Amino acid sequence: MRLLRAILLRLATSAVTLAGVAVIVFVVIRVVPGDPVSMMLPPGATDDDIARLRAFYGLDRSIPAQFLIWAGGVLQGDFGTSITNRQPVLDLVLGRLPATLELSVLALGLAVLMGGVAALTGTRLRGTRTEAAIDVANGMALSVPDFLWGLVLVLLFGVIFPVFNISGRVTPSLDLPFTTNFYLLESILRLRPDLVADLLSHMILPALALAIPLAAIIGQLLKQSLKETMHLDYVTLARTRGYGENHVILREALPNAILPTLTLVGVQFTFLIGGTVIIERLFSYEGLGNLAIDAVINRDLPLIQGIVILFAVIFTAVNLIVDLACVALNPRLRHG
Amino acid sequence: MADAASAGGGRGRGRRAGLRLWLAGGWLLFMLAVALLAPWIAPKDPLAQDLFLGRLPPFWVEGAEPGYWLGTDSLGRDVLSRIMHGARVALLVALVAGSLTCLIGATLGLLAGYFGGWADILISRGIDIWMAFPPVLFSILLVAVIGPGLPAIILAIVVIDWTRFARVVRAEAMAQAAMDYVASARVAGRGRAGTLLAEILPNVLPTIVVLLTLEMGIAVIVEAILSFVNLSIPTDSPTWGGMIAEGRSSIHQAWWVLVFPLVALFLMVLSFSQLGEGLKDRFDPVLR
Amino acid sequence: MSFLVVRGLSARLKGDGARLLRGVGLSVAPGEVRGLVGESGAGKSMIGKAVLGILPQAVEVTGGEILLDGTDLLTLPPGERRRRVGAACALIPQDPLTALNPARRIGPQITGRLVDILGWDRARARTRAEEALAETHLPDPERIMRAYPHQLSGGQRQRCLIASAFVAGPRLIVADEPTTALDVTVQKQILRLIAEMQARHGTALLFVTHDLGVVSKVCQSLTVLYAGMVVEDTGVRSFFRAPAHPYSAALLAATPRYTDPGGSLTPVPEAVLAAVRAEVAARDAAAEGARHG
Numbered sequence: 038m039r040l041l042r043a044i045l046l047r048l049a050t051s052a053v054t055l056a057g058v059a060v061i062v063f064v065v066i067r068v069v070p071g072d073p074v075s076m077m078l079p080p081g082a083t084d085d086d087i088a089r090l091r092a093f094y095g096l097d098r099s100i101p102a103q104f105l106i107w108a109g110g111v112l113q114g115d116f117g118t119s120i121t122n123r124q125p126v127l128d129l130v131l132g133r134l135p136a137t138l139e140l141s142v143l144a145l146g147l148a149v150l151m152g153g154v155a156a157l158t159g160t161r162l163r164g165t166r167t168e169a170a171i172d173v174a175n176g177m178a179l180s181v182p183d184f185l186w187g188l189v190l191v192l193l194f195g196v197i198f199p200v201f202n203i204s205g206r207v208t209p210s211l212d213l214p215f216t217t218n219f220y221l222l223e224s225i226l227r228l229r230p231d232l233v234a235d236l237l238s239h240m241i242l243p244a245l246a247l248a249i250p251l252a253a254i255i256g257q258l259l260k261q262s263l264k265e266t267m268h269l270d271y272v273t274l275a276r277t278r279g280y281g282e283n284h285v286i287l288r289e290a291l292p293n294a295i296l297p298t299l300t301l302v303g304v305q306f307t308f309l310i311g312g313t314v315i316i317e318r319l320f321s322y323e324g325l326g327n328l329a330i331d332a333v334i335n336r337d338l339p340l341i342q343g344i345v346i347l348f349a350v351i352f353t354a355v356n357l358i359v360d361l362a363c364v365a366l367n368p369r370l371r372h373g
Numbered sequence: 374m375a376d377a378a379s380a381g382g383g384r385g386r387g388r389r390a391g392l393r394l395w396l397a398g399g400w401l402l403f404m405l406a407v408a409l410l411a412p413w414i415a416p417k418d419p420l421a422q423d424l425f426l427g428r429l430p431p432f433w434v435e436g437a438e439p440g441y442w443l444g445t446d447s448l449g450r451d452v453l454s455r456i457m458h459g460a461r462v463a464l465l466v467a468l469v470a471g472s473l474t475c476l477i478g479a480t481l482g483l484l485a486g487y488f489g490g491w492a493d494i495l496i497s498r499g500i501d502i503w504m505a506f507p508p509v510l511f512s513i514l515l516v517a518v519i520g521p522g523l524p525a526i527i528l529a530i531v532v533i534d535w536t537r538f539a540r541v542v543r544a545e546a547m548a549q550a551a552m553d554y555v556a557s558a559r560v561a562g563r564g565r566a567g568t569l570l571a572e573i574l575p576n577v578l579p580t581i582v583v584l585l586t587l588e589m590g591i592a593v594i595v596e597a598i599l600s601f602v603n604l605s606i607p608t609d610s611p612t613w614g615g616m617i618a619e620g621r622s623s624i625h626q627a628w629w630v631l632v633f634p635l636v637a638l639f640l641m642v643l644s645f646s647q648l649g650e651g652l653k654d655r656f657d658p659v660l661r
Numbered sequence: 662m663s664f665l666v667v668r669g670l671s672a673r674l675k676g677d678g679a680r681l682l683r684g685v686g687l688s689v690a691p692g693e694v695r696g697l698v699g700e701s702g703a704g705k706s707m708i709g710k711a712v713l714g715i716l717p718q719a720v721e722v723t724g725g726e727i728l729l730d731g732t733d734l735l736t737l738p739p740g741e742r743r744r745r746v747g748a749a750c751a752l753i754p755q756d757p758l759t760a761l762n763p764a765r766r767i768g769p770q771i772t773g774r775l776v777d778i779l780g781w782d783r784a785r786a787r788t789r790a791e792e793a794l795a796e797t798h799l800p801d802p803e804r805i806m807r808a809y810p811h812q813l814s815g816g817q818r819q820r821c822l823i824a825s826a827f828v829a830g831p832r833l834i835v836a837d838e839p840t841t842a843l844d845v846t847v848q849k850q851i852l853r854l855i856a857e858m859q860a861r862h863g864t865a866l867l868f869v870t871h872d873l874g875v876v877s878k879v880c881q882s883l884t885v886l887y888a889g890m891v892v893e894d895t896g897v898r899s900f901f902r903a904p905a906h907p908y909s910a911a912l913l914a915a916t917p918r919y920t921d922p923g924g925s926l927t928p929v930p931e932a933v934l935a936a937v938r939a940e941v942a943a944r945d946a947a948a949e950g951a952r953h954g
Binding site: 062176181188344 | 515
Binding site for chain 3: 164269270271273274275276277278281284293368
């Protein structure tokens with residue numbers, strides 16, 4: 038019951054946050070000078086043409102009126118029409134969302150894997166040179182953001198050892214049998230290892246670029262909490278019972294050290310998703326972020342609004358899910 | 374006894390941290406000098422195009438032309454000179470955007486943390502909303518909307534990153550405000566504003582300095598990202614991000630156009646963050 | 662024949678080489694309860710930890726032997742030593758609040774060793790664990806097995822830890838100040854419980870404590886430590902009648918008595934301390950001489 042109330046409260050706060058995001062985006066886009074409509078017409082267009090187009094997109098009304106019309110539409114699932122593509126924003130955005138989600142989740146998986154292995158190895162070999170080397174690598178990975186890692190990876194595995202693809206999501210000449218836009222998921226479900234390999238060869242570098250900084254954070258934090266846990270009495274007690282180092286780390290220390298890391302991973306995962314914007318651009322990956330930059334450059338207002346709101350919804354949802362996961366994993370909260 | 378053992382390790386770590394601090398600081402000073410002196414020490418005009426000298430390799434590769442140490446890009450512009458001039462933009466953004474972000478973010482954080490109440494609710498709520506924005510997209514959006522140019526970049530960085538300062542400084546100020554020495558200063562008759570400036574600020578200052586250093590590195594990256602998507606400086610005055618964008622598109626023909634500005638950017642970002650981390654260790658009494 | 666024999670055990674800090682144990686010798690026979698007393702920092706916990714192989718990483722053993730059932734643990738490879746200790750020994754820790762893993766239910770924490778180390782099947786381990794919990798007078802062992810540590814009180818948790826220590830019929834138990842962290846009212850019950858369990862199982866028990874009052878209640882013999890050196894090794898009766906070493910006598914005089922709570926307490930006199938410190942220095946000099954000579 039208390040849990041349910043906490044969830045409802047969180048949902049309410051999230052709604053306020055999202056409303057705030059909507060207002061800010063809407064205002065920011067409209068307060069500033071620059072008329073997208075005049076940009077989309079050929080140079081010879083008359084004032085009359087411009088006025089008609091403005092009316093079509095509702096740009097001739099006052100800003101509060103525009104907002105109300107737009108917000109009313111959003112609540113019914115209508116995000117307006119893209120100015121450049123002349124398609125419903127929702128269709129465009131949902132069409133690209135799977136690509137970005139697959140990339141983000143792959144990156145998250147890589148980050149957890151790399152960070153987890155680094156933390157466990159560092160704990161197992163504490164006090165050795167290996168631990169010192171892991172710490173140094175961690176520090177490096179942490180100091181440099183995903184954009185730069187992306188460029189380094191382009192050079193390393195795109196040019197010097199050209200083993201992976203550095204642009205696009207999938208080789209265009211391939212015959213694609215997909216019915217949804219979740220290419221990776223679908224090719225796994227359809228048992229098509231050839232397609233999985235091609236998709237991964239495109240996704241691995243952008244995913245790594247996104248994953249490296251997060252892996253460093255996970256590695257650092259998890260190792261720190263593991264180290265603290267390793268000194269606790271129940272770990273010592275497990276040693277006296279005849280258990281070896283591996284069991285002590287994995288079974289006794291890890292379940293307790295994971296919680297603080299998990300909370301942080303949630304926040305950091307939203308940063309990772311935010312990072313897809315530039316990383317997708319860098320690797321010409323046809324996801325939401327790439328679409329967003331095109332929309333900004335073309336001043337496609339309805340599309341920008343739609344994308345920013347969608348990002349905000351994803352961020353909020355991730356935070357909510359992480360909070361719930363923490364409750365589910367913590368016996369203290371679960372069995373109050 | 375465990376303390377004695379860790380103190381031994383601590384001395385070694387202290388030396389390494391000191392070296393890190395000097396290396397990072399030294400490199401940044403060197404780049405600052407390069408940036409200031411660029412018009413005089415750059416071997417070529419960074420904007421001069423010469424299509425006959427396009428895509429010259431760096432000096433140790435066969436086919437290099439003397440004078441063009443790090444080669445040229447597809448328009449025949451000298452890469453080394455462009456990197457030197459690009460440092461001007463990068464450092465200018467780092468210093469101005471970093472300081473402004475710091476000033477605004479730290480002030481809001483102090484107000485929220487020390488005064489609490491409505492100020493805190495308002496500022497914290499604002500931070501929450503800001504955290505729901507994808508930062509890179511937001512900065513691109515802002516710059517696109519304001520129109521390219523240095524002021525737009527700086528404004529975008531300030532508008533987006535003030536929360537970095539506000540969040541941390543708010544928490545620190547809150548922790549300090551709960552300490553006994555603050556209460557005794559109040560009892561001794563200091564006003565609230567006086568207490569904030571004389572008692573709390575000095576204790577939060579080390580954190581602010583560390584954040585400022587880290588923020589400068591972030592500002593450099595944001596500028597590079599914006600010029601990478603071609604939203605930074607309207608004229609063709611050289612930026613590292615712009616050079617990287619060009620290098621990315623001709624990566625298979627002329628790797629050096631991407632590599633050298635990337636190295637310059639990498640080292641500067643690394644230096645700022647290492648300087649920040651080094652200062653953090655230096656300030657942290659537990660590690661000292 | 663004693664089950665545990667420690668001979669000439671020396672240990673020091675890795676960093677500055679400070680001596681922590683100075684040639685300690687003691688023995689515990691099956692069914693015997695030996696108290697290990699001394700001021701804090703005298704090294705009494707260190708001995709228990711050395712026997713169980715859980716010394717902090719900063720401490721190294723520099724000499725001596727620890728014979729468990731005739732085998733010197735210090736010469737065994739680490740894995741073999743761990744299994745041997747895990748099968749034959751157990752620890753009753755000081756603080757029941759931190760000695761149970763908060764992320765796991767009580768049941769698996771007790772049965773895990775039986776299954777993983779001793780190779781019992783699960784059903785048998787479960788039955789035995791419930792039996793052990795019942796021996797510690799915990800009501801409804803089945804419920805306790807399913808509980809998480811935070812759902813139990815401090816006293817209940819210490820009972821779980823005692824059950825866990827005795828569950829596999831160990832031949833030696835090290836109790837490291839097992840009542841220090843508990844309420845005074847619970848202390849007596851736990852002390853009685855440990856004594857009862859020890860008597861039932863006939864276990865050798867090494868009872869580390871700073872409290873001579875506790876020693877007089879549960880121990881048959883005791884070893885007094887000062888600065889990692891044994892100053893007296895004797896039976897409890899003779900000790901409380903007439904301690905042989907002046908430092909022990911001073912320690913006894915500094916202990917409050919239940920029989921005479923209002924009586925005045927004398928701190929250990931400077932002269933006694935100086936004498937015992939001189940003894941320590943002489944032993945160090947002898948050890949140095951042996952090393953160089």
